[in-house]
Amino acid sequence: MSHRAVIFDLGGVVLGSPLHAIADYEREHEVAAGSVNRLIVANGPGGAWARLERGELELEPFFALLDAEFAEAELPLSARILMERVGGAAQPRPAMLAAVAAIRSRGLRAAALTNNWRGEGDGTRVLEPLFDLFVESSVLGLRKPDPRIYEHVLRELELEPPRAVFLDDIGRNLKPARELGMHTIKVDDPETALSELADLLGFPLE
Numbered sequence: 001m002s003h004r005a006v007i008f009d010l011g012g013v014v015l016g017s018p019l020h021a022i023a024d025y026e027r028e029h030e031v032a033a034g035s036v037n038r039l040i041v042a043n044g045p046g047g048a049w050a051r052l053e054r055g056e057l058e059l060e061p062f063f064a065l066l067d068a069e070f071a072e073a074e075l076p077l078s079a080r081i082l083m084e085r086v087g088g089a090a091q092p093r094p095a096m097l098a099a100v101a102a103i104r105s106r107g108l109r110a111a112a113l114t115n116n117w118r119g120e121g122d123g124t125r126v127l128e129p130l131f132d133l134f135v136e137s138s139v140l141g142l143r144k145p146d147p148r149i150y151e152h153v154l155r156e157l158e159l160e161p162p163r164a165v166f167l168d169d170i171g172r173n174l175k176p177a178r179e180l181g182m183h184t185i186k187v188d189d190p191e192t193a194l195s196e197l198a199d200l201l202g203f204p205l206e
Helices: 018-028 035-046 048-053 059-072 079-089 094-105 147-157 171-180 190-201
Strands: 005-008 109-114 133-136 164-168 183-186
Touching: 005 094, 005 147, 018 035, 018 079, 035 048, 035 059, 048 059, 059 079, 094 109, 094 190, 109 147, 133 147, 147 164, 147 171, 164 171, 164 190, 171 183, 183 190
Parallel strands: 005 109, 005 164, 109 133, 164 183
Antiparallel strands: none
């Protein structure tokens, strides 16, 4: 079955990686690598980060709640500075933008599926015109890896899962898409991921 759509995560795929920004901030404060991510995962759906990405919190209340979570975990970090670093990393990757354009020029659809938050400025939303479909966790009230957000994208694209490809830089966000039947590509190195995508689609992405 040929693929008819490619679904892109934004941060860490189309844009520079927030994970790299967080890792740099952890190193600066001599915090164990991965501490922030482990805290986010441990606090689950009720944690500050998850609530922010579902659109339940504005940034100021989020800063206070995440700072409290940092303090409880004895992490000497500032939520406000962390998010400034994440925002600064959100620079478009030209090769990914070229790939989105190439996909659409071939008659396939390109969708964005991003965990984001209200009031984050143009870091992600400036890209909306480049896609056929733009799905934001903070607007929908669902966030990856909730399977319902992938099902929503497929409904909007009017596609069965095997006809879609999904790219993300976080393994736990890829798993539900793969379980639904989508082809998934983990983006560690963007160039390698694009090469894999081009091979899968059967045309160059430049």
